[in-house]
Amino acid sequence: MTNAIRSYPTTWQAMIAIATIVFCAHLVSAVYRHSVWPISSYDMFSRLPAKRQISMRVTLLEPGLNDREVLPGNFVRIEFFRAPNFLMRHLLSESDNLKRQVVSEHMLENINKEPWDHFDEVLASCRPVKNGFSGFRIQLVEYALVNSQYLRVGASTVYSYAPE
Amino acid sequence: MLQNRCQASIYWRLATVRVLLGVAVFLIATFEFDNCLFAIEALDRSDFYAQFASNIAKALRILVMLLALTVVFFGTRWAIFSLLASYSVLSCNLASLTPGIFNYNTHLFWLLLLILSSDSACLLSYRPQKRRFSHIHNGVALQVMCSALAMIYLLSMVAKFASAGPEWFTSGRAVAFALAQANSPIATWLRAHEWTPRLIAMLTGVFEWGFPIAVHVRRLRVLAVVSSLCFHLGIWFTLGISFWHLWLFFPALYISPPRRLALVLKLIYKKRRQRILSNDLAIRQSYEVIKSS
Numbered sequence: 501m502t503n504a505i506r507s508y509p510t511t512w513q514a515m516i517a518i519a520t521i522v523f524c525a526h527l528v529s530a531v532y533r534h535s536v537w538p539i540s541s542y543d544m545f546s547r548l549p550a551k552r553q554i555s556m557r558v559t560l561l562e563p564g565l566n567d568r569e570v571l572p573g574n575f576v577r578i579e580f581f582r583a584p585n586f587l588m589r590h591l592l593s594e595s596d597n598l599k600r601q602v603v604s605e606h607m608l609e610n611i612n613k614e615p616w617d618h619f620d621e622v623l624a625s626c627r628p629v630k631n632g633f634s635g636f637r638i639q640l641v642e643y644a645l646v647n648s649q650y651l652r653v654g655a656s657t658v659y660s661y662a663p664e
Numbered sequence: 665m666l667q668n669r670c671q672a673s674i675y676w677r678l679a680t681v682r683v684l685l686g687v688a689v690f691l692i693a694t695f696e697f698d699n700c701l702f703a704i705e706a707l708d709r710s711d712f713y714a715q716f717a718s719n720i721a722k723a724l725r726i727l728v729m730l731l732a733l734t735v736v737f738f739g740t741r742w743a744i745f746s747l748l749a750s751y752s753v754l755s756c757n758l759a760s761l762t763p764g765i766f767n768y769n770t771h772l773f774w775l776l777l778l779i780l781s782s783d784s785a786c787l788l789s790y791r792p793q794k795r796r797f798s799h800i801h802n803g804v805a806l807q808v809m810c811s812a813l814a815m816i817y818l819l820s821m822v823a824k825f826a827s828a829g830p831e832w833f834t835s836g837r838a839v840a841f842a843l844a845q846a847n848s849p850i851a852t853w854l855r856a857h858e859w860t861p862r863l864i865a866m867l868t869g870v871f872e873w874g875f876p877i878a879v880h881v882r883r884l885r886v887l888a889v890v891s892s893l894c895f896h897l898g899i900w901f902t903l904g905i906s907f908w909h910l911w912l913f914f915p916a917l918y919i920s921p922p923r924r925l926a927l928v929l930k931l932i933y934k935k936r937r938q939r940i941l942s943n944d945l946a947i948r949q950s951y952e953v954i955k956s957s
Binding site: 526535543571590622 | 691756762764768771797801808812815823824826831836837840841858861907909
């Protein structure tokens, strides 16, 4: 019965060779902190924040209610560590105003009509209380290091979307 | 006998990893892949194109979920290959929305690739597959999986050194900033004590250096697995990041099936015995070793 099994005497050696190449690619990716799918840099929390550090927040506007400030991960249904980059790329850095509006509308519609729950790296969406969110603002919040603690010292709005 | 015991362990572990991989991909496809975002790149082109992309994403997502369940229960090669292909399309598309940013679940892609190139469905399958590769090949595939997951911590350490040097581990600033943005009760308690960020940063360094080494030392393996679970549970309760799809595989990969588990598996496999025994001599021997233990 064993004779019927095909023998691949060198496949395990090829596997080790490929695994070594893949590991080296990951190593380069980790050193340069740049991921190219399926190579990953594993640089989560690797950056050393400055003594005055900026962090992104999203403020959701609901008519008749107080504004609610949430993390970008509570606004975009994507892993929380990708959410700021996502907003930066598709809203803040985007020069085409029409495209920014289309993406903003798309995001707002998604959070109003298809709210989602927390699962692993994807944070739960912020739920509207009454009729849904009518707009949002993206803010850059500034933190300052005081006695080994980061304290919030200021905030500035860099993008807002509030259609009539 | 010793060789057979090792072989038995290899096939049980490969099969367990295959099952867990199917479960992990199923859960990720169900809860994390968002159809809406798939169409983002297409939004500025036309409604038709965006709708088309969104529908394709929905279909792919359902396909991934079905294939993941097929991999769990059957583990046939075409199912693993199809899952690898469809999961890659979805995962790659999601990664393309934020180019250059950490792709946190690519280790599932590599595990799927290794599972595809090994005999993972000889056991724990509704229709056990025949063995196609040598024992050495399957053993190496399992060892590569073990090393690949362990190296993730080393790579994480390298990224921290490349980014900030040893100051990352001595200053505790990165930990303090992460704690400042967390809302859990543990994070609140940790924020209240000045010494905690630095201690956590140092312990992180020790763990990320120690785990890849300890996991390859037989006597330290269980300790390494337990400490990794503690490490990830600590992060989960503090920052809300579980990384379950990584440590889920640790017990199956690093610890051989204990005898009591083998007895449970024997009961499960009582009815499927004949099909397993008809596969080939080596699997039969492996099965008998597990059964007798």
